Amino acid sequence: MRVTFQEESFNEKCFNKIFQGLSFKWIGLELPMIKEIAEVERIENYKLPLLMFLLEDDTLLHMEIISDKIKPDLQSMLTYDMSIVLRYRMQVKTVILNFGSKQNSNFQRSFGSVYYNTQIVDLSGLDGERVHKEISQKISSGFPINEADKLSLVFLPFMKNSLPFNEVLLKVMSIIGKIKDEEERIAYLTVISEIVSRLIGKQGVEVLKEYLMDTEVGLSIKDAGVKEGMRESIIIILLEKFNVLPDDIYYAIAKQNNEDTLMKWLQMVTSICSIDELKKMVFNIE
Structure with missing residues (x-):
C-alpha cells in the first residue's frame, strides 16, 4: 500500500534532465556533482529558495542569484537553510552567483545570536x-x-x-x-x-x-503541465477518500497520459465510494 509516494513532477524531471551529473567547477566551486534537484516545502511569508540541489555526497547546495537590480533576501535564505539543518540534519552550503558589479567573496549577516555566512561567486566579468x-x-x-x-x-x-x-x-x-x-x-x-x-x-x-504562446514547444509544456495537474488532482481526491491507494491503481493513474481519459476520471472520481469501484474505473472493468 502507498500513502506518501509522489512521482517526480514535470518541473523536477526538467531540472534533473539539465542539471543531473553536472558540477560548478567552471565557476570555481569545488563541490560534488549534482545528484538531483531538491524541492523544499514552502514556509509561509518567506520567499522560496531559487535553486536547491542534492549533491552526490548527500549535502545540499542552496544557490541564489544577485545583480545590481536583484538583491538577496537573506532572511528567507537563512530561514530555509536553518529549517533543513534542524529538521533533516543535512549540511547546507549557500552560494550566491553575482552577475552585477563586483562583490565581496562572502556575504555575512548576524540575526541575533545566529551568524549567517554565504559565499559569493563573482561572475561580473x-x-x-x-x-x-x-x-x-x-x-x-x-x-x-x-x-x-x-x-x-x-x-x-x-x-x-x-x-x-x-x-x-x-x-x-x-x-x-x-x-x-x-x-x-x-x-x-x-x-x-x-x-x-x-x-x-x-x-x-x-x-x-x-x-x-504559439510555439510547438510552448504547447508541449502546457500540455504536459495540464496532464500532470489532472493526475495530481485525482490522486489527492482519492487519498482524501481512502487514505491509502493500492500500488497498481496509483501507478495506473500516475502513468496515464491520455487527456480525455484523465478528464473522465476527474469527473467520476468524486462519486467513487469504494476501492472496487475505483478499480472498475481505472482498469475499465465492466
Whole structure:
C-alpha cells in the first residue's frame, strides 16, 4: 500500500534532465556533482529558495542569484537553510552567483545570536553577448555543448549585456528553440521559465508567455503541465477518500497520459465510494 509516494513532477524531471551529473567547477566551486534537484516545502511569508540541489555526497547546495537590480533576501535564505539543518540534519552550503558589479567573496549577516555566512561567486566579468554567440554557433552547427555551456545557457539571461533583460531573455529563448532534441528544448525552457519567475516575478513571466504562446514547444509544456495537474488532482481526491491507494491503481493513474481519459476520471472520481469501484474505473472493468 502507498500513502506518501509522489512521482517526480514535470518541473523536477526538467531540472534533473539539465542539471543531473553536472558540477560548478567552471565557476570555481569545488563541490560534488549534482545528484538531483531538491524541492523544499514552502514556509509561509518567506520567499522560496531559487535553486536547491542534492549533491552526490548527500549535502545540499542552496544557490541564489544577485545583480545590481536583484538583491538577496537573506532572511528567507537563512530561514530555509536553518529549517533543513534542524529538521533533516543535512549540511547546507549557500552560494550566491553575482552577475552585477563586483562583490565581496562572502556575504555575512548576524540575526541575533545566529551568524549567517554565504559565499559569493563573482561572475561580473562574464560577457553575455560573447557567451550567447558561442553557444548559438555550436547549437546551430549541430556541435555538442559541454558542461560549462549547459550551465551558461541556463544563466545566460542574467549575464552582462548591453540589451534590456526582456530582449536578452527572448534571444536566449531563440537559441533554445534551435536545439534539435525536443525533450531537451522543453527542459531548458521549463527550467529558465521557473528560475525567471522565482527571481524577478511577473515581468519575466509575461515575456516568456509571449514567446511560448504559439510555439510547438510552448504547447508541449502546457500540455504536459495540464496532464500532470489532472493526475495530481485525482490522486489527492482519492487519498482524501481512502487514505491509502493500492500500488497498481496509483501507478495506473500516475502513468496515464491520455487527456480525455484523465478528464473522465476527474469527473467520476468524486462519486467513487469504494476501492472496487475505483478499480472498475481505472482498469475499465465492466
